[in-house]
Amino acid sequence: MSARYMQPLRIAVQFCFLGFMLWLGLRFYQFVAHIRSGGSTAFVTRPDGVEGFLPISGLLGTASWLKGGGINGIHPAAVVIFITILAVALLLRRSFCSWICPVATISECAWKSGYRAFRRNLRLPRWLDVALRSLKYLLMAFFIYSIAIAMSLEAMNAFIQSDYHKVADVRMLDFFLHLSPLALGVLLFLLAISIVLRNPFCRYLCPYGGLLGLIALASPLRVTRNSERCVSCGVCSQVCPTYIDVMHKKSVASPECIGCWRCISHCRFNQALSMRAAGRFTIQGAVFAVLLVALFWGGSAIGKWSGHWHTSLSLQEYYRLLGK
Numbered sequence: 001m002s003a004r005y006m007q008p009l010r011i012a013v014q015f016c017f018l019g020f021m022l023w024l025g026l027r028f029y030q031f032v033a034h035i036r037s038g039g040s041t042a043f044v045t046r047p048d049g050v051e052g053f054l055p056i057s058g059l060l061g062t063a064s065w066l067k068g069g070g071i072n073g074i075h076p077a078a079v080v081i082f083i084t085i086l087a088v089a090l091l092l093r094r095s096f097c098s099w100i101c102p103v104a105t106i107s108e109c110a111w112k113s114g115y116r117a118f119r120r121n122l123r124l125p126r127w128l129d130v131a132l133r134s135l136k137y138l139l140m141a142f143f144i145y146s147i148a149i150a151m152s153l154e155a156m157n158a159f160i161q162s163d164y165h166k167v168a169d170v171r172m173l174d175f176f177l178h179l180s181p182l183a184l185g186v187l188l189f190l191l192a193i194s195i196v197l198r199n200p201f202c203r204y205l206c207p208y209g210g211l212l213g214l215i216a217l218a219s220p221l222r223v224t225r226n227s228e229r230c231v232s233c234g235v236c237s238q239v240c241p242t243y244i245d246v247m248h249k250k251s252v253a254s255p256e257c258i259g260c261w262r263c264i265s266h267c268r269f270n271q272a273l274s275m276r277a278a279g280r281f282t283i284q285g286a287v288f289a290v291l292l293v294a295l296f297w298g299g300s301a302i303g304k305w306s307g308h309w310h311t312s313l314s315l316q317e318y319y320r321l322l323g324k
Contacts, residue, residue: 058082085300213255
């Protein structure tokens with residue numbers, strides 16, 4: 001597959017996952033509505049994949065597992081999805097951010113709309129950009145320390161078994177169904193600045209992206225520039241959504257690289273850019289896309305096969321918890 005077709009392919013994958021996640025959200029809403037109505041609405045089986053929206057639970061469950069507590073049965077899919085996304089980052093860089101994450105998909109649509117309307121996206125001064133980028137790493141360090149390091153295994157297990165954690169998925173749903181004026185204002189502000197800035201939440205505030213970027217430093221895959229073919233036109237640097245100066249790098253090792261292939265797709269001269277494994281083996285775009293989808297869905301398949309996917313909470317327990 002020619003690199004020029006990678007962006008339509010990536011966008012198609014993005015919207016397929018976005019549609020799937022919206023479907024998961026709808027099914028979960030119907031499940032909760034059935035419980036809260038006392039069974040008067042149609043019963044819908046709880047979709048376990050909705051736990052992908054619980055990264056804190058995933059981090060907590062993973063830390064508990066690594067400390068010898070096993071994979072908890074309350075939100076096991078959150079742990080499986082969390083580990084799967086980390087594995088994707090290790091093998092295929094931060095491609096989760098540019099191919100799968102629904103927040104990044106919406107943000108990308110926003111800044112592309114802004115570019116079409118104003119013919120440009122604003123870029124913050126370097127000193128301010130660097131300072132703001134540190135925020136996501138500070139948030140990442142806070143969550144990792146306070147959850148994975150500072151908490152004892154006993155405290156982790158107590159929280160995992162608490163009623164609060166048991167309905168963390170319902171609390172997440174209620175947050176979006178009943179947005180407070182402050183939360184709505186923050187979301188609208190982030191959406192508004194996403195029109196003029198490229199992926200501001202992902203770039204400055206997302207601790208998940210910060211963690212994936214650090215893990216991706218060990219990835220064998222990198223965008224590689226052939227200096228003999230490169231004519232230094234600068235297009236690759238211009239189209240990079242994370243403002244990496246691709247034109248002046250032999251290979252892109254930055255934790256900001258989200259594996260979106262935009263630089264490769266827009267390189268029209270002598271195929272000067274390519275995605276390479278260990279700096280030697282060229283990875284074709286179609287192979288990259290297949291590997292990404294296979295790894296992501298393969299993680300859930302392994303979770304189901306190993307018995308770490310469906311919650312151990314019974315329907316009666318949900319009735320008790322949501323009937324309060």
